[in-house]
Amino acid sequence: MSASASPDTTSTRLWHPFANMADVKNQAFLVDRAEGVWVYDQDGRQYLDATASLWYVNIGHGRREIADAVAAQMSRLDAFNVFNDYTNRPAEELAARLAALAPMDDARVFFTSGGADSIETAAKLARLYWVNRGQPQRTHLLSRGQAYHGTHGVGTSIAGIQANRDGFGEMIADTTRVSNEDPEDLRDAIERLGADRVAAFFAEPVIGAGGLIPPKPGYLEAVAKICREYDVLFVADEVICGFGRLGHWFGSQRFDLRPDLITFAKGVTSGYLPLGGVIAAGSVAEPFWTDGGRPFRHGPTYSGHPTVAAAALANLDILEREDLLGRSRELEQPLFDVLRSLTDHPAVSEARGGVGLLGAVELDAALLAEEPGLVLRAHQAIRAAGVITRPLGSALAVSPPLTITTEQVDLIGQGIRAGLDATLS
Numbered sequence: 001m002s003a004s005a006s007p008d009t010t011s012t013r014l015w016h017p018f019a020n021m022a023d024v025k026n027q028a029f030l031v032d033r034a035e036g037v038w039v040y041d042q043d044g045r046q047y048l049d050a051t052a053s054l055w056y057v058n059i060g061h062g063r064r065e066i067a068d069a070v071a072a073q074m075s076r077l078d079a080f081n082v083f084n085d086y087t088n089r090p091a092e093e094l095a096a097r098l099a100a101l102a103p104m105d106d107a108r109v110f111f112t113s114g115g116a117d118s119i120e121t122a123a124k125l126a127r128l129y130w131v132n133r134g135q136p137q138r139t140h141l142l143s144r145g146q147a148y149h150g151t152h153g154v155g156t157s158i159a160g161i162q163a164n165r166d167g168f169g170e171m172i173a174d175t176t177r178v179s180n181e182d183p184e185d186l187r188d189a190i191e192r193l194g195a196d197r198v199a200a201f202f203a204e205p206v207i208g209a210g211g212l213i214p215p216k217p218g219y220l221e222a223v224a225k226i227c228r229e230y231d232v233l234f235v236a237d238e239v240i241c242g243f244g245r246l247g248h249w250f251g252s253q254r255f256d257l258r259p260d261l262i263t264f265a266k267g268v269t270s271g272y273l274p275l276g277g278v279i280a281a282g283s284v285a286e287p288f289w290t291d292g293g294r295p296f297r298h299g300p301t302y303s304g305h306p307t308v309a310a311a312a313l314a315n316l317d318i319l320e321r322e323d324l325l326g327r328s329r330e331l332e333q334p335l336f337d338v339l340r341s342l343t344d345h346p347a348v349s350e351a352r353g354g355v356g357l358l359g360a361v362e363l364d365a366a367l368l369a370e371e372p373g374l375v376l377r378a379h380q381a382i383r384a385a386g387v388i389t390r391p392l393g394s395a396l397a398v399s400p401p402l403t404i405t406t407e408q409v410d411l412i413g414q415g416i417r418a419g420l421d422a423t424l425s
C-alpha cells in the first residue's frame with residue numbers, strides 16, 4: 001500500500017488495545033500524519049492532539065531532529081544487544097545522562113521496551129533485592145486504588161483499576177491495594193502484613209489512566225516517609241510523570257522525593273520509538289554490582305537498543321534546549337483554568353488538574369447513569385469539533401505536547417465545549 005492510499009478499515013485485521021472490536025472494526029479513525037500539536041486524518045482534516053497521543057509526545061510531532069538522529073545511528077550501528085558484556089555508545093550515554101538527572105544517589109539504569117516492561121523489571125528487582133539482602137520472605141507488592149501500572153503480569157496484578165484485573169485470575173501472588181489518598185492506610189497495610197514481608201510500594205506521582213488524580217497535599221511525602229520507616233522500597237512510577245509532564249525531569253522532584261526505584265517510558269523518547277527503563281538508587285543496585293550477590297536474570301531483547309537510545313538522546317536535547325520543563329510549569333495553570341471554566345457546562349461535574357500539564361473533566365454522574373456510553377460519545381463529538389481528548393472511565397483527560405501555546409490551550413477548551421454541546425443536543 002502506498003503512503004497516500006487509505007486502508008480499508010472495514011475489513012481490518014488490526015486488533016486495537018482496550019477496544020471493543022465489535023464496535024471499532026467498522027469505524028476506525030485513521031491518523032495519517034502529524035506536525036507539532038496537530039494530527040491529520042485521511043481527508044486532511046486537522047485535530048489538536050490534546051493528549052500527546054498516549055501522554056507521550058512531549059516535544060510535539062514531526063521533529064526532524066529525531067528522525068535524523070535515528071537515521072544516523074541506524075547507518076552506523078542499527079541494533080545490537082547489551083546482554084552479558086556487550087554495550088554501545090548511545091545506551092551508555094543515555095544511562096549516564098538519566099542517572100545524573102534522577103533524584104537519587106549513585107543511580108544505575110536498566111533499559112526495557114516500555115512502561116509495563118519496566119514495572120515487571122522493578123517488581124522482580126525489588127523481590128530479588130530482598131533475596132540478596134537475606135530477607136527472601138519480603139515478596140509483597142503494595143499499590144494504590146485506581147493505580148495503573150500497565151497490562152503485563154505484574155501491572156495487572158497490582159492494578160488499582162478493578163476492570164483491568166477482572167477475568168485474568170491471579171497473575172502474581174502477594175499483592176495488596178491501599179487507599180489513593182490516605183497515607184495511614186499504607187501504614188496499616190504494612191503493619192497488618194508485617195513489614196518483614198513487604199518488598200515495595202508502587203505509586204504514580206499523579207495517577208494518570210486511573211482517572212487523572214493529583215496527589216492530596218502532603219500525601220506523597222508522607223508515604224515516602226512511611227516506606228523509609230519500615231524499610232519498604234519506594235517505587236515511583238514515572239511513566240507518565242517523567243520528562244517534563246510535571247514540570248521536572250521526574251515528577252518525584254516536584255515533591256522532593258528520593259525514590260529507591262523509578263520506572264519510566266513514554267516521554268523519554270517522546271514516543272518516537274518505544275523505550276522504557278528502571279532507575280535504581282545505588283543502595284538498591286549495590287548487592288547486584290558487588291561480588292557475592294545473585295545476578296539479575298532478567299532482560300528484554302531490546303534493552304539498550306542503540307537506535308532507540310539515540311532517539312532518546314535527541315529528545316532530551318530538545319527538552320533541554322527549548323526549556324520545555326519550564327514551559328510545562330508555565331502552562332499548567334492556564335490549562336487548569338481552561339478545564340475549570342468548563343465546569344459551568346451541564347455535562348461537567350468537576351475539573352481535575354493543576355499539578356503538571358495534564359488534567360481532566362469529570363462528566364455529570366446523573367447523565368452517565370442514564371447513558372453509560374456517554375464518555376465515548378462525548379470523546380467522538382469533541383474530536384469532530386477538532387480536539388483529541390482521552391476517555392478515562394467517567395472523565396475526559398488532556399495532556400498536550402509541552403510545545404503547546406497558550407492560544408492552543410484555549411482551543412482545547414473551545415473544542416471540548418463545542419463537543420459537549422453537540423453531545424447534549
Ligand SMILES: Cc1ncc(COP(=O)(O)O)c(C=O)c1O
Binds near residue numbers: 114238239276
Ligand atoms: C503510570 C503508568 N505505568 C505504566 C504504564 C505502562 O506503559 P506501557 O503502556 O508502555 O507498557 C503506563 C501506560 O500508560 C502508565 O501510565
